[in-house]
Amino acid sequence: MISLGLDSGSSMTKAVLFKDDHIIKAKMIPTSISPRKSLEELYLDMINEKERIDVVVTTGYGRNLLEQADFKITEITCHAAGTFFMNPDCNTIIDIGGQDSKVITIDDLGCVTDFLMNDKCAAGTGRFLEMTMKRVESEIDKIDIFVKDAKPAKINSMCAVFAESEIVGLLAQDIPPEDIVLGCVESICQRTAAFAQKLAPVNPKVFFSGGLAQFDVMKQSLARHLRIKEVATDPLCQYTGAIGAAVLGIQKKKR
Known part of the structure; x- marks a missing residue:
């Protein structure tokens, strides 16, 4: 079939x-x-x-x-x-999509037990990171190489519109572009982890889905903010x- x-x-x-x-x-x-x-x-x-x-x-x-x-x-x-x-070993799903982010918990049969969705702000989504990479004249699929050896700049804004203005200001201060991008990665993963911890069980076994799950820097940052060893994903x-x-x-x- x-x-x-x-x-x-x-x-x-x-x-x-x-x-x-x-x-x-x-x-x-x-x-x-x-x-x-x-x-x-x-x-x-x-x-x-x-x-x-x-x-x-x-x-x-x-x-x-x-x-x-x-x-x-x-x-x-x-x-x-x-x-x-x-x-099938994972009990929690974190999906960061182009326009929203989701946290889903599932049981031993793969059925949904609970979920939360954040579709109110683009600052925690793939679209925001894609915008940031364009702003620094690079492409999102090069992000792992782009931020290698970078030190994350502090991104304070919780709104995509104000965050973009903040990025423009940081570039005007000659902050290295790679530091700004890594700062955005950290900002996205920090708020995603805080969002997930409202729902996820203690020591969750997390499956990370969506386009951003392809990138090592995203997986490592998300795991660190979730305070777990690693997040699982798939090609x-x-x-x-x-x-x-x-x-x-x-x-x-x-x-």
Whole structure:
């Protein structure tokens, strides 16, 4: 049985083809000005595979936009299922997305027990860090190299708009750009950890999902602020929601 999971995110639209108990294809594209078109583009790309797709599941902000979807499931539920598939030992999920951050706790079966979402301020999101890297004339995928040997500058603002103004001021004071970027990383991880600790159990086993989970500096900083040895992740961490959607599609179809 083949399932297609589609995650319509604020920054990227992701798709995963899942057959029986393994992933056979994963692809993502930037979410365009029309999330519907991005979803449809990925859907058409995936259904061009030689094997027939039995079930289609959508999740994320635009989950209601694809008419061909058999099921539309919330991103909280899909992130739980995706994490449980990739790392069933974890009981807490921290997802830092392009537009929001989420903390989800799950039980031994991968079912959601509780969650918190912060979608009120962009200063703790991937979009804020992406903006910062552009401001210092670099790219977010180079962040680990960019901040090597840096010392974090203090970022005081809790609002993305004021934080950007603060960054401009620091650059005007000739503060090294790498110190400013590392300061932003520390700021994001500190507020994310404080947010997570409202919900997470003592000594949580954390799975870090989302695009920022690809970067060593983010993983190390988040673990330090959570006061744990390390956070777990996966090379497909950015596809967590899409993987969960595909896994749940198989389960629903079998029922």
